[in-house]
Amino acid sequence: MRLSIFGRLVLTYLVIIAVMTGVNVYALLQIRTLAGLNTEVASHHHPEIDSAKRLLASFYEQVQSEKKYVAVPASTFLDHFDGESKEFQVVLQGLFAREASEPETRLLRDVERLQQTHLALFQAQLAEPKGQSAAVDTRFDARRDMLATQITSILQQYIGLHEARIAVGVNASHASSAQAESVTRNLVLVALLFGLGMAAVASYNILHPLRRLQATIQEMGQGNFRASLDGQAPRELRELGDTVKWMGARLQQLDDIKSEFLAHVSHELRTPMASIQEGTHLLLDEIPGPLTQDQRTTLRIMSDSSRRLMNLISTILDLSKMEAGMMEYRFxxxxxxxxxxxxxxxxxxxxxxxxxxxxxxxxxxxxxxxxxxxxxxxxxxxxxxxxxxxxxxxxxxxxxxxxxxxxxxxxxxxxxxxxxxxxxxxxxxxxxxxxxxxxxxxxxxxxxxxxxxxxxxxxxxxxxxxxxxxxxxxxxxxxxxxxxxxxxxx
Known part of the structure; x- marks a missing residue:
């Protein structure tokens, strides 16, 4: 079924809109991917790093309270130590609940084990009788400092892993963003070229039949009334072409009637004109009798006029025969x-x-x-x-x-x-x-x-x-x- 001009335009617009919609959907999906990467960085890695730093700060507070209590055995320092220990456990358990990767979980377990070792060491120190030797205190301080160093090192490793994951995420986000930008730019360019191509095809499918119709009308204007619009065309233009074809057939019919009329009239005029011309020649030859000079001049004018008229009639008859294809030639x-x-x-x-x-x-x-x-x-x-x-x-x-x-x-x-x-x-x-x-x-x-x-x-x-x-x-x-x-x- 041939599409109408309206149908072709609507189809072209729908295809262009579909292509542009596809480009926009791709761009939105890329934006969503980038937003997911940013959300992961903001909602997971940064809170974990902050919690790890909070663990370090809490552990240092424990160590400070412990040192103060050892120096001055006041209950305030001991309560402060217990509060920081509980806070440490709460933050640590929160990290355990949120952490899903195996390397980070293993590091947190090591931190928990060392923290428990530190608590056991402090409890053992509290159980020692007052006035213990300086060598015992020195060993306690050395073991405590070693545990602090290990906990600090493990938490730094934990923070480093998350910072590395943040860097990887940022790099992936940048790469994805650059790729999305490049692909989106290319898709927009392809969509633009495709839209222009579709518009050109639609315009050609409309303008080409119009030009052929114009050429057909020009041929009819030059006398070729049998010219017609051939080839494919939209329904409206085919209907217009059929109307032009009907008009050409009607003009051809009228032209045939005119040619037939001219040929008939010319043929009918030929015999009486031949008689007039022959009679004029007889008069000029003075067959009926002598002529005066004025009469001879008048008869010569009549003879020239009748001769021109005979030539015109012969020309019209010849043209009519030629157009009808009836003229015979001897080549x-x-x-x-x-x-x-x-x-x-x-x-x-x-x-x-x-x-x-x-x-x-x-x-x-x-x-x-x-x-x-x-x-x-x-x-x-x-x-x-x-x-x-x-x-x-x-x-x-x-x-x-x-x-x-x-x-x-x-x-x-x-x-x-x-x-x-x-x-x-x-x-x-x-x-x-x-x-x-x-x-x-x-x-x-x-x-x-x-x-x-x-x-x-x-x-x-x-x-x-x-x-x-x-x-x-x-x-x-x-x-x-x-x-x-x-x-x-x-």
Whole structure:
């Protein structure tokens, strides 16, 4: 099922939103991981270190109270010693309850054992009779100091383990943070590029059919009413394309009706016009009787007008046949120089009357082309007549033929030095009845069918015709035909 434009846009937006949501979820998970590492450091390791330091402080307080009591056996010092011992046990048991790792637990057990040894040593000291020897006191102090040193060393190891774990956690947090930042940055970049790519694809899927539809409408504007929108397109554009196709079919139908009408009218006018022309010739030949000078002038005007009208009717009929594909051509090897000389001789009197010089530039040797000589003569007649019509007095009209053996074609140029054709009019000059806005003082009114007929004939010969023109410098109409050899069957 083809998606509509709205559906394609919604799908594109949903995909982009899904990608961005994935990037945000990943970033949130990384933030949660970092928060967990920080929580572990803040809620576990730091309290353990503080408790270990509290144990050290409590043990030093015990030692101080013990020394004071030994020196001055007051009950206050003994009570203070007992309170610190109990506080030491409470803090130590709290560490046991919170500690889960084996190395730290083992160190705490060693601390507990040494603490108990210290308490037993102090109790033994209390049980000794007063006035004991100095050697006994010295041994007690030495053992007490050794126990203090061991407890202090073990608690320092315990603190060092937790500080090492904090350092590892901080390093892991930094590494995880750097990795998360890098991955998030790359994901954002990929998501951005993916979003731009999706937007480009969606735009292309919409704009490409629009451009094809625009080209189809332009083809219809140039007369190709059978052009249609082919290929895949969103539903709305396909419906619009179907409407344009229906419009083209309707325009083609109207164009066929118009062509049929013109052909029918032209055919019906041909017989009476032939009768009028023949009657005018009979009068000019004074068959019915002698003519005055004014009557002869009037009849000549009538004869020229009827001849032009007959030519116009013949041109319309020929165009109608060509467009209907009913025109028959006799393609034979043709000496184009001979055909060109015939066309030039036809308009030489008119050129002399306007004081326009006709110049033919062609190679001395003959060049044969695959052509219907009658139709090519008709093309040259139209091109030379147009060049003469738009040339001022004293100008030059040039007919040039240039063979190109390596390409197998013959170039034929008809040039004038008239006013030229504006660039915006050049694409339309081969359209039927198009005469443009360029007029000259001496130019006669034409039908606008000569160039349309010339294009049909040249294209039927497998050639190509085009115009090179510059305003104020003149116009060159150029067409090409395929070279052949005399006597060759084509």
């Amino acid at each position: 034979v090897p043709t000496d184009l120089r001979r055909v060109a000389d015939i066309s030039v001789n036809k308009i030489r009197l008119l050129a002399d009357a306007k004081q326009v010089q006709l110049v033919v530039e062609a190679p001395v040797e003959r060049h044969w082309v695959r052509a219907d000589s009658t139709r090519i003569e008709q093309v040259l007649d139209n091109l030379l007549s147009n060049a003469l019509k738009y040339s001022s007095e004293g100008a030059v009209v040039k007919l040039q033929m240039t063979p190109r053996r390596e390409e197998g074609v013959l170039y034929v140029d008809v040039s004038d030095s008239g006013p030229g054709i504006p660039a915006e009019e050049v694409p339309h000059i081969f359209e039927r009845f198009y005469q443009g806005r360029t007029k000259t003082r001496h130019a006669s009114v034409g039908s606008g069918l000569g160039l349309a007929l010339a294009r049909k004939v040249v294209e039927a010969h497998g050639g190509r015709i085009w115009v090179d023109s510059e305003v104020g410098k003149g116009t060159t109409v150029r067409f090409i035909l395929c070279l052949t050899k005399p006597g060759m069957l084509v």
